Amino acid sequence: MTRRTVIKAAGAGVLASGAATSARGASRAAEGDTLVVVEKSSHAVGFYDVASGRSLGTVQLPDYPHEMVVDSRRRFAYVGHYGVRMASTVGEGGAAVFVIDLVGRALARTIDTRPFRRIHGMGIDRDDRLYALSEERAVLLGFDDPATDGAPSRAVPTHGVKTHLFTLSHDGERAYVTGLLSHTVSLVRPHDAAVPPLLVTPGQLPESSCLSRDEKTLFVGARKSSALVAVDARTMEVRHSRKTGGDPLRVYTLDDERLLATDITAKTLTVWSTDLRPIRSLRLDGTPAAVSLHPSEPLAYVSLLDTDRIAVVDLDRLAVVGGFGTQREPDSSVLLPARP
Template identity: 25%
Template sequence: MPGDIAVYHMESEKLLGMIPVGIGPGYLTCFPEGKKLYVPNRGSATLSVIDCDSFIVKRTIPVGKNPQALVIDSAGAKGYVAGTEEQIISVIDLHKDEVINTIPLNLYPSGLALSRDGKKLYVSHQAGCSISIIDTEHHQAADTFHLKDYPKNSPLSSPDLALSPVGLALSPDGTLLYLILSPENRVSVVDLGLRGEVASIPVGRNPQRIALHPSRPLAYVTNHDSDSISIISTYEHQVLATIPSLSAPRELTLTPEGSQLWVTNGCQLTLIDTETKAIISTLYAPLSVQTRQGVAISESHRQLLLSEVLPCNTQRPYSFVTEKLYFKPPKPFDLTIHHQFPIPAAIAEGLIFEEAEVKHHSISILPIPLRPNYHHLTFSLRIPYKIIYRDEQNQLHELKDAIHHVLSAVETHLTPSRIKQNFNLRIFTQSEVIGKSVPTPNSLDLIIRTQLVAMQQIHPTE
């Protein structure tokens, strides 16, 4: 569905406006001078160019299908967009804002990192664990090396799974690459001179993105399924601390001086003090926003005089309105699940929970007698998850399944205007393993505890 860019003022934390863009926007990147913002739209296969002074989309550039990442050189001359589905890199002239070349790859590009001089572009790939080095002067792949090979029939060799390495960062001296390996819950440190891994850093479950501090030897990693951020020493290559209690963090960026960390999680933007590791504030999404998919910081509006008038046009033929539902949290529920692995001996490596889904035809809303605007809400839910495991040859595989449950009589506050015929309910849950056993060498029993943490109602409006 069409997306919007929410614009906040950094000091006041005030929402300045909403900028309509394409379908599925994410991976925002600012022009070095801070006057333009580039937004890849995954569902539209386009790149939106936004003027940071007027909050207007100045140009829309067609790029490869499913653009997954974007980097811009320090001089502001060129940008590079990874078109994952078409296995290409689109080269953008940032002065003319147009595609000037296309670099074909035989692998599915996902993460991008650019050398300081802009002469080398490092590309990680979704299928398997490999790095391509692009010569940016001649616009061609100069080299590709593999850190690990997965068997062709392994789930981890399939690009359809959208697996890491996606998160990718280059050390300031240009000698090391930091790759997030989500299925293995770790960060791989790659020496570009040796063309191999020199360190492995365990982090939380399902890590997503990594950001390097601009002046200190630190890196920050969002752990989506652990609801946390790992703080890594880039000297010692180990986790120094963990910032907990962040619901499903995904994207992150640091302010230019490195004093604050901005993290997208769910429908909110969380600001963290990097010195104290404390949450400074939480900026909640406007009504038309459903989820946070990217964050970037521009210097353009630091001195802006704020007013109550939004300086951008927020009109669409339609929009999707998101409303928070207030409810009395029900007790957590426990479920025992049994898994039979398809191989004689398997070693479970990790468990990754995905976003909960509501079976919309199962929703029931019943008023509570003598309590106006209070209702009992009952619905069936499904929480997809996957278990990562190793076989006897030490190869990684994954087993997919889902938790099915009915939440009964959740006490909610709903005014008559909010109870509509098409009640589109969205929920956020938090699950954890509280017990496990291995009945046989190729089976696993898990006791999962899940609690409901937030509910939203989403509906289109003219």
């Protein structure tokens, strides 16, 4: 039985309760796994044992770090210094990428990105080249060897306004950048600034996106339009749009047939088909922001901003099977499995 069949058998369209159990209620597959979490209002990155919820250490950072990615060797994490609490917060923000030593659980060094500020969206490709998005300048920065680089290797304009997040192709040759004020998604070529970006307006306030497994379709959450939108990843033409009835903050690819979306108005986690049909929703006990997925098990780790907790969700049953407390406002996270 496939994962999709399990969820459908549990009842398509059903809204399940998300009452959290203890961290020990999580799958045995999670024993020994570590969750690395950006705790933006505690200005830190925290390390947690998933099975027990026990804190393993904290790396203190300057004010308001936000997004994070990890290299393929799980040696370093790279955290953007946004420098303000929210996108609506006025201020020049931060101008740095923090390099976190995941083995030593310490700040290894800081890459200065000035004059590019409000570093928010972060991405890393299959060759471990790093990309960081300056919201203030609407420029995508590239780092060919981020473990040692002291400055960006390149920068390309995105032609959006208030560019917040981006989705990267595996080879790093395409980046899809959302503009919160331009209400656009830009297809840019991070390694060739001479190629003009292709833009589309998928709806109002597009924030997050994800690529299908074959990288032919881009799925976008248009927050003010309350819609999920499917866009041709090459032509940037809208293929299909579906109203969600809420505020789709983040969207993720689960497999060839399913997406996962967080809704911060309804406080739900919803599984959607890739043809944009709702399959099942889970109501949570907090406001879901970012999600990280276990690389080999059907588990999701959902950051609940307003309750300072991580909810561990079994994606086969779409049920909360564990959870633990964090410091203030957990945001992006990465799961480091005990067994690679």
